[in-house]
Amino acid sequence: MTIHVVVADDQELVRSGFAMILDAQPDIEVVAEAANGEEAVEAVRRLHPDVALLDIRMPHTDGITACRTITTESTCRTVMLTTFDSDAYVFDALHAGASGFLLKDVRRDDLVHAVRVVAAGESLVAPSVARRLIAEYTSRPPAAPAPPSGRLDVLTARERETLLLLGRGLSNAEIAAELTVSEHTVKTHVGHVLAKLGLRDRIQAVICAYETGLIAVNG
Structure with a gap:
């Protein structure tokens, strides 16, 4: 094709x-x-x-x-x-x-x-891109109150870990190595994260990780 x-x-x-x-x-x-x-x-x-x-x-x-x-x-x-x-x-x-x-x-x-x-x-989302996103996000004053942390309650512990690593800009292969699972399993976790949180793709997942406070803006 x-x-x-x-x-x-x-x-x-x-x-x-x-x-x-x-x-x-x-x-x-x-x-x-x-x-x-x-x-x-x-x-x-x-x-x-x-x-x-x-x-x-x-x-x-x-x-x-x-x-x-x-x-x-x-x-x-x-x-x-x-x-x-x-x-x-x-x-x-x-x-x-x-x-x-x-x-x-x-x-x-x-x-x-x-x-x-x-x-x-x-x-x-290459790590270099993620770093730029972080810099851009943390340089802005809050425009609105942060979304409630309960938004992430729909995720399992492993899905939350996956979102955290997505937010840091890791690829599926890098997440698999970090969690000691297969890339296929990571892909499944990513799919569940996107579906449960109503996100279009992993780039929106990066934004979500920061906006929900899963990753501290200065952490």
Whole structure:
């Protein structure tokens, strides 16, 4: 099955470079390139791709706004392109529905892997991304009272442990090693956590781990 992708970045060389790398794969086809969020949204509406690769900072309509529109209107999954040294919008993009993040200097193999993972319905939360989320989250003053801790009462002890490790940015393989169980078992635990808490994916699980106080913001 071919994965159809829209690539959006206002820097033509970056955009074309990503498109060439992805198009070289036998199972991936770049169906459109866009120079801003508005063009990306239009391409998704017209072509119904599986994945949209979106730069966070774009003129006219930025990547976060485009992400929010795309995830609301379609089943297309979104991956954000960012430079963590300058972008302060990672947390906002997660709430907009992003399924993953990539640095703009991502390695070729990691770019291809990310598109395949997200197209398969998974999310991409590398430890470096999780650290940025933590920094972004803890730097903000509380906007509202924290959700009641009882929200996590529906989880078993092992599911709570799994959520804790998700919140720290660990992959399924790393969680399996930490808990001394198989990756299949971890995948089952993750599925139960998402279902019981009404979360879309593991990125929302990272947010939940902090917002419910399971992980202390300064811990």
